[in-house]
Amino acid sequence: MSTDVAYLPWTDFRGRDHHLLRPTTTFDEQRGNGGGGVQIEGVLSYLITKNFSVGVGGRYWAMWTKTDSQTTCTGCGGPGMTGTQFSKFSMERWGTFFQASYRLD
Numbered sequence: 001m002s003t004d005v006a007y008l009p010w011t012d013f014r015g016r017d018h019h020l021l022r023p024t025t026t027f028d029e030q031r032g033n034g035g036g037g038v039q040i041e042g043v044l045s046y047l048i049t050k051n052f053s054v055g056v057g058g059r060y061w062a063m064w065t066k067t068d069s070q071t072t073c074t075g076c077g078g079p080g081m082t083g084t085q086f087s088k089f090s091m092e093r094w095g096t097f098f099q100a101s102y103r104l105d
Helices: none
Strands: 002-008 012-018 027-033 036-047 052-064 069-074 082-087 090-102
Touching: 036 090
Parallel strands: none
Antiparallel strands: 002 036, 012 027, 027 069, 036 052, 052 090, 069 082
């Protein structure tokens, strides 16, 4: 069994929110930086032969920005109007995986 943990001391994010299926199209420009993040991974491996092993594992990622990140919305209050508000953005992902490895001696 093995585990890895990583900490992200700084994150930078820029995204655009498109709503193209609405009658009035709006574009939200989102920006953030200065947050943090973490990645955690664990693997359980089984040695089949001296050189060949198989395993199963899981991985979790999380990243976030500071509370004073910025969202600029164009067209949200009506055509031609632009507004800015402060926001906090975050992202979480997780997954499982299978692996096989062969080691050369």
